[in-house]
Amino acid sequence: PVNISRSTAIAACYVALKHLFPDVPANAGVLDPVDIIIPDESLLSASAPKPVGGYTETILRIIDVVFTAIGKLDPSRALANAYGTINALSLAGHRDDGSRWVMFSFFGGGHGGHADGDGLSHGNAPISMATIPPLEILEAAYPVAFRRWGLRPDSGGAGQHRGGLGAVYEIEVLANGADGFFFGERGRHAPQPVGDGKPAAMNRFSYRAD
Template identity: 70%
Template sequence: MPGNYNPEATESFQEGILIPPVKLFKRGQINQDIVDILSANSRLPNSLYGDLNGQINALDLGEERLHSLLDEYTEENISNALKELCERAEKMMRQNIKALPNETISIEDYLDNDGVTDDPLTLAVDLTIKNDKMVIDFSRSSKACAGPVNISKSTTIAATYVALKHIFTDVPANAGVLKPVEFIIPEDSFLSVRAPKPVGGYTETILRLIDVIFQAFQNSASDKVNGCAYGTINALSLSGYRKNGSRWVMFSFFGGGHGGHPDGDGLNHGNAPISTATIPPLEILEAAYPVQFTKWGLRPDSGGKGKHRGGLGAIYEIELLEEQANAFLFGERGKFAPKGVLEGEAGALNQFFYGYKADDPPEKQSSPPLKSKITGISLKRGQRVRLETPGGGGFGRASERPLEKLNYDLEQGYITETKND
């Protein structure tokens, strides 16, 4: 599967080559055998070399900077400072928790499917606040699934950490944040799997988990939470051969709207809140691959209504310039829209269309959207794909949004009518 995101994987062996921890360098010399194994398993070995060299250079620079710190401040002082930072984070986190009411909140959200079956998966959390501690219990979540949206226990904890850091922004970012937090994650849950269960679609589950944590805190920490973001990286791959016989693979992530928040409207067309999923510039994609973006803009009416509106999703339309290509989409939020908080409304659903041409009638261009994970798409020259990404959930009641903001949204083309129910 070009791009290594296989929406139909049922075990980790179908998700790419498995590499245990091995030394790429030994005594300053690169192990060329490992490089050769990696390049032999890549459709684009030259790109692999570039990525690998970039990582090596980054590690070299990191080592250099670390030695500079140690030389300037000594290992003992740095170790003491790190320990103090962790202790300070724990203390601040406990103070934040203690300021919340003692209660248990139960929240559920859903994934469209696992890519193999079309059955939804439940991501449920029971959040208990008691004094200066909290318990985050995922026991009501779905069991391990056949498809690749499973995640490991460590990934579940890491994603929860991301959500907590978005909520308690004043707390230093280190392991002390999790000291007052107890996790309950059953071993048979899709949030706690082991090899060889497939996990390639972990990004979709992480994003839903962050959404659930935001929803759980919406009443007790209403001045700190956002509506749900668009909730999918929408990994889209197009691949084929150029006239000269060389292989090309375009593998990209696409943005959407972020949730409305206590201080204002959600971000329009932003990156996902995980560092792997950044939006590439269209000029780079058009220069590197035989495609043309015929649309790249904001999606009107996609942000959830609220006192503070959810950010808008985007519309991407791509036309193939070569004779033939294969495509797949690994996405989410095709069935379950990004929720609002504090009575804010949900953002628009994810939609994906393919196989039409510019001069096709509107009814063909607007064919019913497909499920959010799909493989085996075959495209011919001049045919297009269109991805309409979700908007963010709203914050607060739509009836509380000032008329001047509605009029501004209308002027900017963010909405097509000013009515707020």
């Protein structure tokens, strides 16, 4: 499921507003005048015993919706969609000595262009303050080798101010066998522009087993 709780949906709206109005301080007094209406028994208001899961994707889509709505009301604050998915990759297996290893990491992408300039290339998701881990750290900790880690050419949406570039990752597992799990979106529906801009490239994921 991709249900989220009401409190999580409200937090997503606050995060989006902070991106759009960065100079406004984040405190209860500032947020109090903001009314957020969420229907009961909806995707955005799951309550016990209903399960929740994959919440990052739903949060990121809420942020996209808020960006788009504010951009239509005030073009000077228009902000195109970011890459809009958490891109979570998990690899797991056994080392030669029999010990277990699990690598879990998020991978970034391009952010949308805005009224004042181009979007950020290869940034982390708008819901995170974390940085993308250096490949050297991952290679030192796990039996993997990054054969490619770079910007993805022409992946940002075209426009007067283009979207930031996404990234290309190619990872080789050096251990004898491993299980992989990928959680992400934007493989069918591209991040959307604002105004007369063009959509960004879609997400692609592939693997090869020898």
